[in-house]
Amino acid sequence: MASIGQIIFGSMIFLIVVISGLIVFILAIAFSVSQGTVESRSPSAVGNLADDVVLDCRFLSNSGNEQFSDVSITWLKDSVSGVVYEYKNKAAQLQGQNTQFKNRVQLFSDAISMGNASLLLRNVKLEDEGVYRCSVNAPKVSGTTSVNLRVAAFSAPxxxxxxxxxxxxxxxxxxxxxxxxxxxxxxxxxxxxxxxxxxxxxxxxxxxxxxxxxxxxxxxxxxxxxxxxxxxxxxxxxxxxxxxxxxxxxxxxxxxxxxxxxxxxxxxxxxxxxxxxx
Structure with missing residues (x-):
């Protein structure tokens, strides 16, 4: 038969486990509410050689549609150093941009406040093929999504x-x-x-x-x-x-x-x- 001390000790351990679980659960809910969603409606895209292509990226807070005034957006490409495009403090920050994308990329600045972080890539080249990652940080929103760009050439007959x-x-x-x-x-x-x-x-x-x-x-x-x-x-x-x-x-x-x-x-x-x- 367990002693009173063992019972008390076991009860304390049980309470600690329960309280810890509740804390984790509450933090998970708070984290979910604060992060919102970052996603692409077109995670696979095909670019036409020498034409322009849009890489889709959208962000939305879990509280619903709202306008965002303080947004940070970073586009990266796998296996490529530097950034594809970076937007912070309501302006482009291109000091670390890879030269492959110089004067060829831009965001839709008028639509950023509405949750549009899509990237316009001009004059598509074969070397542009690859996986691009869009990271967004805004009030109540933080996350990353990816777009796999394949490059082809096609025209209507x-x-x-x-x-x-x-x-x-x-x-x-x-x-x-x-x-x-x-x-x-x-x-x-x-x-x-x-x-x-x-x-x-x-x-x-x-x-x-x-x-x-x-x-x-x-x-x-x-x-x-x-x-x-x-x-x-x-x-x-x-x-x-x-x-x-x-x-x-x-x-x-x-x-x-x-x-x-x-x-x-x-x-x-x-x-x-x-x-x-x-």
Whole structure:
């Protein structure tokens, strides 16, 4: 049977454990309330060579929407020394900026007070590919989020009729893509494809639909591991009208052909529904 001293000692240990747990719990709640959230709506992004790209970063206090007057924002890139961009005391602080990003990056200063810490990166280059980290410190908000930027080259094709054939030309693609054509009913059609290299390291895509061309809508698919262009070319007697959808897949190195086929079938089905008589 335990002595009174042992009982008292055990009770004290129990109380200490309970009180410690309560303190940790209260601190966890207080920490959560004070930190808010920092996140990216697009944690994977694809930049188009020589174009601009926005790396998304947003911050929000747990108390709801509010304006922030004292905000510190730092953008870093993994495996790169120095900062990509730093904002503090309502001004850019670029003394430690890596030269790779000089005069090529900026924040949306008018939107910072509303919780927008997104970074605009101009004139995207291949060496810009990598993981970027956005860190924010503001009243009731502190945290970091990341954006994985992949770099490609892509452009929508233009279509022309030539001697009863349909020609598609896209000025820049990288990596080199695959090209295929589908009829209005989703049937795979014959085509001949040519890829013309440029000094910039990209290729120009030239594809000719070899099957006899009728007055209907054809779909041209241009796709590589990062970007898929789904282009509809509607042929009439005197003209070709066109529209292109881009699908980006920065997280995967493989093109999900089944997903693309299903997307195309849905588009074609929608077109047939719109065109069908009531």
């Amino acid at each position: 233009t279509f022309t009729q030539q001697n009863g054939s349909l020609l598609a030309q896209a000025l820049k693609w990288f990596p080199q893509p695959e090209v295929s054509w589908l009829s209005q009913t989703g049937q795979l059609l014959n085509s001949s494809n040519q890829f013309i290299s440029s000094t910039a390291g990209t290729v120009q895509v030239v594809s000719v639909l070899e099957d006899p061309v009728k007055d209907e809508t054809y779909t041209c698919l241009i796709q590589n591991s990062l970007v898929k262009a789904i282009s509809e070319a509607t042929v009439t007697a005197n003209s070709v009208t066109e529209r292109t959808y881009f699908i980006f897949s920065a997280a995967s190195t493989e093109v999900p052909s089944l997903q693309i086929l299903l997307t195309v079938i849905l588009i074609l089905s929608a077109n047939q529904y719109v065109l069908s008589p009531v």
